[in-house]
Amino acid sequence: MTTADIGAGRRRITAARGPALRCKGWRQEALLRMLENVLEVGERPEDLVVYAARAKAARNWPAFDAIVRALLDLEENETLVIQSGKPIAVFPSHRMAPLVLMANSNIVGAWATRDNFDAYEAAGLTVWGGYTAGDWQYIGSQGIVQGSYEAYAAVAREHFNGDLRGRLLVTAGMGGMGGAQPLAATMLGAACLVVEVEPERIQRRIATGYCEKMATDLDDALAELDEARKRGEGLSIALVGNAAEVLPELVRRGITPDVATDQTAAHDLLRGYVPPGLTTAERDALASSDPDKLRDLVLDAQARHMEALLAFHQKGAVVFEYGNLLRKHAAERGVSNAFDVPVWMDRYIRPLFCRGIGPFRWVAVSGEDSDINTLDEMLLEMFPDSPTIPRWIPLARKHIRTQGLPARIAWLGHGERAKFAVAVNDAIAEGKLIGPIAFTRDHLDSGSVAQPLRETANMQDGSEAIADWPFLCALLDATGMADLVALHGGGAGYTGLRQSSGVTGIADGTPEARERLDHVFTMDSGIGVLRYADAGYPEAIEAVGKTGLRRILV
C-alpha cells in the first residue's frame, strides 16, 4: 500500500501491485488490495467515501488502520468480523471458511429511518457501506458502465431500432456511477448532454475517457450536439449547471430529448443533491448549520427536476429513473404523477436477472493488465452465444481505460459465472495467467438485493419488499466458502429502503480456490434465478430447467 499525506493530515491510499506478499497468503493480500483499490478509485478517499455521496470503505481512519493490521496478521484458517466498517474480532475458523464476514448499515425495521441513520452515524455506531464501498468491491465508473450500456441498449432495441445514432440523450450527475453514462451513451451512438454542478467531476471523467467535452453554455452545447446528431455520430458533452435549472429550461424552450434520465445523488438529501443557488461547499455548510432548511430546498429542487422529466415523458421521450429516489422525493413534494416514469431495473433489466445475468466482475490484484486481456480472450472463446459478451467485450476493450487495479465487468449468467471463475483458476494453476484474480459482483444482481423502488420494483407476485432473498444469498455465499461475504442494509438516503449482500471469491490457482469458486458462484446466481422462478417469471422458470437447478415446487 502506498499511503501519501495530501495535506492537513489527509491521506491518499493506492493499492499495492506486484508479486510481493505483505499478508500471510494471497487470499488475505487480495482482500487488502481490494480495500486499498476502492479508495484509490473512490470519489472522496480522504473521507473514506467511495461513491454515492456517503458510501464508505471503513468507519473512520483508525478503523481502516485496524482492518489493515488485522488483514496483515490474518491466518488462512481465521475469520475477521467487521461491523459497519469497524473490525470487531478475529475468530479461529478453518481453511475453507470465509476470511472476512461483514454486516454494514443494518438497522432494525421500524428504526430504519433517514433521521435515525444520521443520528447513529453521528454517534459513531454505523456508516453506510453502499453496495460495493463497505465490502471493498467498487472498481470505479468502469464497474457501472456496462449496466448503463445494457439499459441504454435495451432502450435502443425497444424504441429506436437498435442504436441511438441521431438521438439526443439528456441526463445529469457525473459522480462515481453517473460518470459512466456519457461513455455508455456514445458507445450506442447517442448525442449525450450530461448536466453536472461540479466542473472538477467533469474534468475527472474527461481525463479518464468517460466524457468527451465540457461546456459552460447551454446554447453552445446544444448546437454542437445537434450537429453530431445530424451526422449520426456519438458525442458526449458535460454542461456545468444545475439539473433542476437546466432541464426546466429545456422544457421552456420546447426541446424534448429522445431519452432522459438522471444520476445525480438525489437519494441523499443532505450530502448528495445540490439545490440551485448553492455551491457544493455552501450545501455542505447548510447541511451542518440548518439541515431542515437544506432538506426543504433539495426536495423543492427535485420536484422541479422531476416535473421537467415528466414533461419530456408526456411529449413522448423515453424517460426512466436510474434508481436514485428522484421519483420518491418528488412525490413527497406533491408531484403526484412522479411514478408515471418507470425505473430502469424493472423496465429494462429484469429479463436478464431472470436468467441470473448481472454485473459479474473481476480484478487482477497483481496489477497485471495482461491478465485482463487474457481473460477477455477466454470470455469470447467460452461464451460465443451469450446475449452480452460478444457485443460487450470488444466495446469495453476499445473504450474503457483502466482505473485502479486492472478490472473488467462483464454481465455473465447463472452457470457461466462458476464455469468462468473455475477456468480462470485452472489457467492460473497452469501458469497461463499471473493471478490472483478477485471475482465479485455488484449487489444490484438477481438474488442479492431487495429494493422495492429499484431492483425489485413491481415484482409480478408482489414480493418486492421480501428481504429473505439477499439473506439467503449471503448464507449460501458463506456456505459456498466465499472469501468475503457482506450483508448490507440501506443507509443514508436509502435507509429502510433496501437490503443486499456482497461476495468476493479469490482465484489463486489452488485446488481449494477451485472448489470455493465453483460452489459460491453457482449458489450465488442460482438463488437469484430461483427467486424469479418463484415469482413466476417464465424466463426464470426456463433458466431453472436449462441450468439444472433443483427447484422444489410446493
Ligand code: NAD
Ligand atoms: P456521486 O455522489 O458520486 O455523484 C453524484 C453527482 O451528482 C456529483 O458529481 C454531484 O456534483 C452531482 N449533482 C448533485 N446535485 C446535482 C444537481 N442538482 N445538478 C447536477 N449535478 C448534481 O453519486 P454516484 O455514485 O454517481 O450515484 C448517483 C446516483 O445514482 C445515486 O443516487 C446512486 O444510488 C444512483 N445509482 C443507482 C443505480 C441502480 O439503480 N442500481 C446504479 C447506479 C447509480
